[in-house]
Amino acid sequence: MYKAxxxxxxxxxxxxxxxxxxxxxxxxxxATKYDVILGQLLLTDHTVLIIxxxxxxxxxxxxxxxxxxxxxxxxxxxxxxxxxxxxGLIFGVGFALLxxxxxxxxxxxxxxxxxxxxxxxxxxxxxxxxxxxxxxxxRPKILKVGNFGDLTLPRLFxxxxxxVVIPVAIFIFILLLLLx
Amino acid sequence: MxxxxxxxxSPYLVGIGIGILSWLTFLISQKPLACSTTFAKSSGIIExxxxxxKVADKPYYxxxxxxxxxxxxxxVGIILGxxxxxxxxxxxKLEWVPSLWAGTFGSAILxxxxxxxxxxxxxxxxxxxADGCTSGHGISGxxxxxxxxxxxxxxxxxxxxxxxxxIF
Numbered sequence: 162m163y164k165a166x167x168x169x170x171x172x173x174x175x176x177x178x179x180x181x182x183x184x185x186x187x188x189x190x191x192a193t194k195y196d197v198i199l200g201q202l203l204l205t206d207h208t209v210l211i212i213x214x215x216x217x218x219x220x221x222x223x224x225x226x227x228x229x230x231x232x233x234x235x236x237x238x239x240x241x242x243x244x245x246x247x248x249g250l251i252f253g254v255g256f257a258l259l260x261x262x263x264x265x266x267x268x269x270x271x272x273x274x275x276x277x278x279x280x281x282x283x284x285x286x287x288x289x290x291x292x293x294x295x296x297x298x299x300r301p302k303i304l305k306v307g308n309f310g311d312l313t314l315p316r317l318f319x320x321x322x323x324x325v326v327i328p329v330a331i332f333i334f335i336l337l338l339l340l341x
Numbered sequence: 342m343x344x345x346x347x348x349x350x351s352p353y354l355v356g357i358g359i360g361i362l363s364w365l366t367f368l369i370s371q372k373p374l375a376c377s378t379t380f381a382k383s384s385g386i387i388e389x390x391x392x393x394x395k396v397a398d399k400p401y402y403x404x405x406x407x408x409x410x411x412x413x414x415x416x417v418g419i420i421l422g423x424x425x426x427x428x429x430x431x432x433x434k435l436e437w438v439p440s441l442w443a444g445t446f447g448s449a450i451l452x453x454x455x456x457x458x459x460x461x462x463x464x465x466x467x468x469x470x471a472d473g474c475t476s477g478h479g480i481s482g483x484x485x486x487x488x489x490x491x492x493x494x495x496x497x498x499x500x501x502x503x504x505x506x507x508i509f
Binding site for chain 1: 491
């Protein structure tokens with residue numbers, strides 16, 4: 162029992178440490194700012210996309226290498242057309258109106274932005290709570306439309322991971338050069 | 342130590358840093374960088390405090406569990422890390438209305454508060470509907486080549502770009 166608690170606490174502390182690093186990076190990157198995020202959505206400032214694509218490029222190569230050596234197990238989320246397209250669009254509307262996402266709103270709060278701390282935070286909590294209310298009605302129907310489970314691109318094309326990783330990496334790399 | 346007090350780092354380097362951070366979260370905690378579930382848990386925890394234990398029996402809250410977990414600490418950490426970075430560079434400032442918003446809608450607090458509130462509702466609702474946000478799906482999911490995440494990320498941006506055009 163004691164050992165289990167110790168392990169749980171150590172896990173929580175790692176979460177905190179990783180979060181501090183994540184928040185630090187996001188703030189230095191400018192991603193905790195409304196102007197930067199809306200700048201991306203208005204396509205005048207590509208900071209957000211550059212950060213995300215650079216992270217994906219680095220992460221994708223590293224994770225698949227670690228996976229090949231049996232060091233990590235990937236955890237792709239399950240999804241469906243009904244879930245990811247509709248959810249994505251609703252999220253997008255909120256993203257543009259609020260000007261922060263769940264990660265960057267935490268960063269914005271740390272940066273001192275009171276609209277994030279008050280309206281934004283309250284809104285996210287209300288929205289999530291609303292989802293919990295509607296969930297029993299959504300789950301059996303729309304969330305299942307076009308269900309494809311935890312499909313990954315390699316499994317979709319029935320190929321080895323690197324057959325997808327390498328072209329995607331090249332594509333992202335070129336995109337990053339173009340966004341400069 | 343000048344680098345720590347810099348106001349801005351190259352987005353390329355920040356992105357690479359986040360990618361490397363993802364390696365570590367997988368290697369050490371077997372978890373991806375992700376945030377939106379924490380807000381759903383928080384909502385449930387607050388509601389449970391107000392309305393009692395039966396809240397935890399809501400199907401969605403039973404599924405995600407109303408507890409303080411690794412991701413919860415991650416989100417708390419983000420607030421602290423951002424605060425630290427902002428303080429080190431002098432970028433910390435209490436601000437109600439972002440300048441881009443003010444340029445079009447004026448600097449009154451109430452309209453911005455309402456905009457943030459309504460936007461937040463869509464964001465919180467949409468993130469749970471899609472089962473992830475820009476970090477969970479947009480960064481962690483896409484780097485794992487998950488179809489759910491690539492679709493979500495693309496539609497986050499389609500929705501966001503169209504809405505931004507309408508607003509501005």
